[in-house]
């Protein structure tokens with residue numbers, strides 16, 4: 008027999024869990040000011056996350072999907088993207104949105120069930136949150152196809168989870184992206200769980216990154232708790248995409264430290280020991296340890312940042328709570344330029360009811 012093809016999947020990490028540098032740093036990471044800026048965003052994400060859960064627990068927003076543990080991935084994706092790139096997101100990418108200019112108040116509005124939260128002040132061509140698992144992977148291919156047709160130097164970024172890689176839409180999307188050599192990056196967060204389904208039951212594949220091989224696209228794994236690794240991989244993939252080099256699938260390994268959503272109780276299907284082990288890989292602690300060891304961060308800066316983030320989040324939550332509720336008609340107002348007749352009748356009926 009002859010070997011007709013051979014493949015390898017590479018893994019990259021620059022900071023180990025103790026914050027120690029284990030590989031030569033990419034240029035941006037050798038300036039601690041750049042890393043401190045990413046750190047600030049990651050701490051803001053965590054403060055936002057805690058506030059959102061508190062708002063849900065007190066009945067002031069609806070179900071919320073926490074991004075606890077995903078901060079390095081969120082920050083890495085956002086920092087590598089240009090404003091002109093287009094982001095197609097899931098419900099667990101609020102940190103990317105924040106860094107792209109969506110406001111904290113808009114995020115709270117979204118989770119409060121207010122359509123105006125999706126009409127955000129971030130890049131207007133970014134897509135709204137896609138709850139339907141993997142459906143937006145095909146949309147990302149459409150967006151990237153348009154960019155290629157128009158010969159624009161831009162790329163689409165599709166964020167998705169480990170569970171999403173089991174969906175037909177995902178395979179169709181990476182296949183088309185490869186066949187048409189499109190400027191798209193699939194940023195896959197492998198957080199080990201799809202609600203209560205563990206990674207081991209999700210796929211028999213050794214890595215999820217290797218799914219790229221069948222599509223004929225670049226595929227790699229990175230430590231998703233190492234913001235430098237995520238940022239570097241995203242940066243290279245986006246540069247390749249924008250310059251006509253085709254798509255990439257990046258599998259970032261992390262752990263969903265929270266319940267799936269506030270409607271879930273993960274203690275029913277996973278052990279406290281597993282979660283405790285995962286906390287040892289906390290991306291925020293890792294980056295802080297690294298910054299402190301190099302003298303770029305200290306306790307005074309940390310205390311000031313925590314206060315600043317909490318104040319910012321409190322003010323945004325208050326602004327959300329002070330926003331007059333939407334009228335019943337507004338739920339019809341954001342999907343169609345021209346409302347189909349059946350929905351127009353429903354809109355009129357809703358208005359009539361609220362006027363009574």
Ligand SMILES: Cc1ncc(C[n+]2csc(CCOP(=O)(O)OP(=O)(O)O)c2C)c(N)n1
Nearest residue numbers: 099138139140168169170171198200201202
């Ligand atoms: C098409 C579709 N099927 C089922 C669901 C219900 N559902 C919501 S989240 C989820 C798990 C997704 O897991 P993963 O892709 O790993 O993302 P994570 O929640 O871990 O970020 C499922 C099955 C859905 N939203 N859409």
Ligand SMILES: [Mg+2]
Nearest residue numbers: 168169200201
């Ligand atoms: Mg998952």
